[in-house]
Amino acid sequence: MQHNQLQIVENAVVYLSSDKTPLFFSDGLVLSAQAVDEERVLQWIAVESDSSDVTKRSDLHRMMDMTAEKLRLIGGSVEMVDVGTQTLPNGSSIALPKVVTARFGEDPSKRTVCVYGHVDVQPAKKEDGWATDPYELTDIDGNLYGRGASDNKAPVLAWIHTVEVYKALNIDLPVNVKFIIEGMEETGSNGLDDMIVAQKDSFFSDVDYIIISDCVWLSKRPALTYGTRGNCYFFAEVEGPKKDLHSGVYGGTVMEPMTDLIGILDKLISPSGKILIPGIREAVAHLSDEEWKMYQDIEFDLESYKREIGLSQLMYSNKVDLLAHRWRHPTVSIHGIEGAFSSPGTKTVIPAKVIAKFSIRQVPNMDPAMVEKQVTDYLHSVFAKRKSPNKLNVTMVIGAKPWLADPKHPLYEAGKAAVKRVFAVEPDLIREGGTIPIARSFQDVTGKSIIMLPIGGFDDGLHSQNEKISRYNYMEGTKLFIAFLHEVSQMEKH
Amino acid sequence: MQHNQLQIVENAVVYLSSDKTPLFFSDGLVLSAQAVDEERVLQWIAVESDSSDVTKRSDLHRMMDMTAEKLRLIGGSVEMVDVGTQTLPNGSSIALPKVVTARFGEDPSKRTVCVYGHVDVQPAKKEDGWATDPYELTDIDGNLYGRGASDNKAPVLAWIHTVEVYKALNIDLPVNVKFIIEGMEETGSNGLDDMIVAQKDSFFSDVDYIIISDCVWLSKRPALTYGTRGNCYFFAEVEGPKKDLHSGVYGGTVMEPMTDLIGILDKLISPSGKILIPGIREAVAHLSDEEWKMYQDIEFDLESYKREIGLSQLMYSNKVDLLAHRWRHPTVSIHGIEGAFSSPGTKTVIPAKVIAKFSIRQVPNMDPAMVEKQVTDYLHSVFAKRKSPNKLNVTMVIGAKPWLADPKHPLYEAGKAAVKRVFAVEPDLIREGGTIPIARSFQDVTGKSIIMLPIGGFDDGLHSQNEKISRYNYMEGTKLFIAFLHEVSQMEKH
Numbered sequence: 001m002q003h004n005q006l007q008i009v010e011n012a013v014v015y016l017s018s019d020k021t022p023l024f025f026s027d028g029l030v031l032s033a034q035a036v037d038e039e040r041v042l043q044w045i046a047v048e049s050d051s052s053d054v055t056k057r058s059d060l061h062r063m064m065d066m067t068a069e070k071l072r073l074i075g076g077s078v079e080m081v082d083v084g085t086q087t088l089p090n091g092s093s094i095a096l097p098k099v100v101t102a103r104f105g106e107d108p109s110k111r112t113v114c115v116y117g118h119v120d121v122q123p124a125k126k127e128d129g130w131a132t133d134p135y136e137l138t139d140i141d142g143n144l145y146g147r148g149a150s151d152n153k154a155p156v157l158a159w160i161h162t163v164e165v166y167k168a169l170n171i172d173l174p175v176n177v178k179f180i181i182e183g184m185e186e187t188g189s190n191g192l193d194d195m196i197v198a199q200k201d202s203f204f205s206d207v208d209y210i211i212i213s214d215c216v217w218l219s220k221r222p223a224l225t226y227g228t229r230g231n232c233y234f235f236a237e238v239e240g241p242k243k244d245l246h247s248g249v250y251g252g253t254v255m256e257p258m259t260d261l262i263g264i265l266d267k268l269i270s271p272s273g274k275i276l277i278p279g280i281r282e283a284v285a286h287l288s289d290e291e292w293k294m295y296q297d298i299e300f301d302l303e304s305y306k307r308e309i310g311l312s313q314l315m316y317s318n319k320v321d322l323l324a325h326r327w328r329h330p331t332v333s334i335h336g337i338e339g340a341f342s343s344p345g346t347k348t349v350i351p352a353k354v355i356a357k358f359s360i361r362q363v364p365n366m367d368p369a370m371v372e373k374q375v376t377d378y379l380h381s382v383f384a385k386r387k388s389p390n391k392l393n394v395t396m397v398i399g400a401k402p403w404l405a406d407p408k409h410p411l412y413e414a415g416k417a418a419v420k421r422v423f424a425v426e427p428d429l430i431r432e433g434g435t436i437p438i439a440r441s442f443q444d445v446t447g448k449s450i451i452m453l454p455i456g457g458f459d460d461g462l463h464s465q466n467e468k469i470s471r472y473n474y475m476e477g478t479k480l481f482i483a484f485l486h487e488v489s490q491m492e493k494h
Numbered sequence: 495m496q497h498n499q500l501q502i503v504e505n506a507v508v509y510l511s512s513d514k515t516p517l518f519f520s521d522g523l524v525l526s527a528q529a530v531d532e533e534r535v536l537q538w539i540a541v542e543s544d545s546s547d548v549t550k551r552s553d554l555h556r557m558m559d560m561t562a563e564k565l566r567l568i569g570g571s572v573e574m575v576d577v578g579t580q581t582l583p584n585g586s587s588i589a590l591p592k593v594v595t596a597r598f599g600e601d602p603s604k605r606t607v608c609v610y611g612h613v614d615v616q617p618a619k620k621e622d623g624w625a626t627d628p629y630e631l632t633d634i635d636g637n638l639y640g641r642g643a644s645d646n647k648a649p650v651l652a653w654i655h656t657v658e659v660y661k662a663l664n665i666d667l668p669v670n671v672k673f674i675i676e677g678m679e680e681t682g683s684n685g686l687d688d689m690i691v692a693q694k695d696s697f698f699s700d701v702d703y704i705i706i707s708d709c710v711w712l713s714k715r716p717a718l719t720y721g722t723r724g725n726c727y728f729f730a731e732v733e734g735p736k737k738d739l740h741s742g743v744y745g746g747t748v749m750e751p752m753t754d755l756i757g758i759l760d761k762l763i764s765p766s767g768k769i770l771i772p773g774i775r776e777a778v779a780h781l782s783d784e785e786w787k788m789y790q791d792i793e794f795d796l797e798s799y800k801r802e803i804g805l806s807q808l809m810y811s812n813k814v815d816l817l818a819h820r821w822r823h824p825t826v827s828i829h830g831i832e833g834a835f836s837s838p839g840t841k842t843v844i845p846a847k848v849i850a851k852f853s854i855r856q857v858p859n860m861d862p863a864m865v866e867k868q869v870t871d872y873l874h875s876v877f878a879k880r881k882s883p884n885k886l887n888v889t890m891v892i893g894a895k896p897w898l899a900d901p902k903h904p905l906y907e908a909g910k911a912a913v914k915r916v917f918a919v920e921p922d923l924i925r926e927g928g929t930i931p932i933a934r935s936f937q938d939v940t941g942k943s944i945i946m947l948p949i950g951g952f953d954d955g956l957h958s959q960n961e962k963i964s965r966y967n968y969m970e971g972t973k974l975f976i977a978f979l980h981e982v983s984q985m986e987k988h
Contacts, residue, residue, distance in 0.1 A: 242804030248928025310736030313883035331746035336834030389807035434742025
């Protein structure tokens with residue numbers, strides 16, 4: 001393939017090509033964008049914008065500033081929206097990171113899309129088992145490793161580059177493009193819901209479609225995502241003695257909070273994955289025959305999934321059951337226990353107060369408020385049977401609803417067409433096991449149609465050690481976004 | 495009481511008094527030692543000699559040097575005995591702290607006692623909930639707060655001051671006194687057993703009695719301790735996926751190591767404190783009527799015990815059952831889980847490898863080797879029922895035997911007499927729920943009689959936040975040691 005280099009915008013190299021691959025637009029323009037903007041990914045990854053760690057809050061503010069600055073630099077009308085403060089467990093409050101909005105074009109004859117993304121990240125420490133420094137982007141064999149590489153910094157940059165390409169080529173955007181980029185996604189998008197409600201009739205009034213690229217493909221085949229699970233995240237705190245006790249001196253005379261906590265956690269889910277909390281499973285929408293057939297057609301190899309995660313056996317041994325339990329059934333995960341001894345080595349302590357962290361993934365037709373009551377009532381009833389003098393306190397700290405779109409909507413047809421242009425294959429229509437709570441909020445508040453257009457790979461390691469995005473996905477993903485904007489501009493008005 | 499100040503040795507102020515309290519020796523000498531050596535306690539507490547943390551190893555070496563230097567300064571023949579190296583989990587090895595031995599007097603016509611103590615400490619961090627810096631001795635209302643204050647730095651200093659008092663007064667020690675001070679007690683006295691075996695016929699050959707002051711009173715009444723529980727400390731590791739997984743993306747498709755681990759931990763002990771591991775309870779020595787009667791006579795108030803630890807209800811509601819389960823029945827404590835999410839806040843992770851730390855207190859007639867097999871077999875059988883593809887690995891990392899002495903031995907009569915001299919009360923004869931493994935080793939290897947002569951208070955908070963020793967116990971304890979040496983010198987040869 002011959003490329004004629006056109007222009008270099010910062011580090012983004014943009015090509016105009018005369019051959020017919022990879023992107024052929026109906027108006028005859030052949031366009032390929034190679035967004036090798038590794039330098040900027042590197043700068044973004046270097047910012048430890050961990051929204052769950054309040055000691056990193058200044059990094060997070062800086063990350064929002066960098067995002068706003070970049071959007072301004074390529075010609076956007078940018079605002080940084082104050083969304084208030086966050087109350088900490090100790091009662092004090094700190095400023096939430098501002099939400100960055102940007103607008104490119106306001107041609108009323110064109111459709112308007114709004115791209116949502118986030119630039120905060122999950123916690124990561126080298127000693128968790130990273131092969132590289134999680135905050136130093138490292139290129140190994142075509143993969144860019146770093147916390148936030150796939151979730152969600154590089155996809156946000158790919159969207160920025162998409163707009164940048166049009167600007168660099170002096171070509172009008174085929175649709176008006178808006179951005180809404182937040183910095184609290186990993187801890188529940190604090191403040192964003194209220195902001196969406198407040199700007200429903202202003203910022204969102206002319207938006208036709210919302211695009212979210214905060215998810216990944218299921219396999220090597222590109223995918224469009226039409227649903228996500230929600231998440232109810234619980235703290236179960238058992239408090240006993242007024243301070244930690246020596247297990248030799250006191251062991252045998254007190255009912256230990258840790259024993260109580262283990263006892264109630266063990267009643268959440270059976271070894272075979274059956275949720276034991278009454279009412280949870282009963283609420284779940286029935287799997288239809290049509291859905292079963294869709295799942296059956298999806299490209300998904302159980303063996304490579306097993307290899308990827310390094311397990312000899314999965315919870316279910318057939319594709320449909322596995323995908324259904326990944327996407328459209330709830331599950332319980334116990335993440336860990338705060339307040340107990342968690343360091344290497346030995347310590348003979350009876351911890352005085354221990355807090356379990358667990359979460360239940362939400363699917364249609366579950367209701368977080370109901371789940372909160374079901375879990376709280378159930379754990380208290382299980383705890384009561386122990387006849388312990390310790391105190392149990394159950395709180396739901398995140399209650400995010402699931403989201404489900406209609407994959408037959410024209411927006412998904414545009415997505416399919418864009419995938420076919422760039423990758424020459426049909427995308428899989430998939431759901432996401434994880435949660436992007438804001439999808440549901442966008443749907444509930446704005447009533448706009450939403451599509452999830454992932455560019456991350458199935459093996460990117462989101463929330464895990466050694467998170468990465470491949471250079472291939474990053475660059476082809478940028479092309480996908482360019483093609484998608486074109487396809488949206490070609491959609492029939494309805 | 496009139497005191498004539500005699501001499502100041504460093505910071506130890508020694509008095510000779512003409513009235514008859516508090517110490518009246520049969521040879522007419524009236525002696526009172528007021529060991530207000532707070533400055534030296536402060537210096538010792540300031541050394542973070544945490545033996546469980548290899549990054550603090552240089553502090554620990556310094557602590558041993560300071561101990562040796564002090565013993566030399568007051569005229570002891572001091573040796574620092576190399577006890578080899580410690581192999582770390584990563585396979586590397588580091589030097590163990592040297593064991594400090596010292597000798598004062600070698601008069602063959604006198605008895606020889608050997609004082610054992612340790613100057614390493616448990617981990618402590620301000621953020622664990624300490625009101626003061628754990629490594630900065632803080633005097634509040636007559637209590638000296640700091641990690642290691644009671645366990646075991648101040649008692650070791652009190653013994654040193656005991657010898658120092660005689661020296662300061664230019665009075666011959668009534669018995670020959672040896673010291674053996676180690677720096678690995680809190681992690682299992684690594685290297686000490688071999689050293690005791692090696693020096694059985696040299697250092698220990700002329701020792702008549704071994705004295706250990708590494709424990710505390712049961713109430714405000716002074717106590718002599720004639721037994722300790724042992725401890726078998728286990729790691730139960732469940733390993734699943736090759737790396738941590740996002741609980742949204744993978745939850746529901748894999749059997750989570752944390753769920754498996756919780757499931758097996760919950761099978762260790764019932765809510766009412768019954769150990770569920772087959773064979774453990776069956777091995778325990780029967781509680782005799784005589785023992786029951788002894789327990790019944792001990793000064794112990796359940797209500798103040800409850801208040802001290804801040805619980806409304808204990809595992810047993812009568813004194814004898816409670817004391818029996820504190821001292822002479824085994825128990826299981828779950829200390830915590832390594833590898834899971836343990837920080838404040840939320841993280842949606844499926845931890846790939848989690849390691850539970852739990853321990854089982856050992857009593858006569860349990861055998862750690864048997865317990866290791868019982869626990870390992872049982873957990874594997876419980877785990878097998880889960881049909882999980884994850885891997886379970888159970889290891890016993892500490893296997894310390896219990897120790898039991900005959901409280902009718904003349905050594906205990908000497909102890910009772912010394913307590914009566916200083917405190918004008920009969921001591922309680924008690925056992926200790928915690929473990930001083932070296933007591934058992936001394937007994938097994940040297941065959942010498944052992945007495946535990948505690949000076950720490952019942953509420954000193956060993957291994958806990960806000961550890962302290964009261965100024966009263968520290969000073970009267972020094973007097974107790976002086977009186978005890980005198981009483982030992984008066985024991986009939988047998």
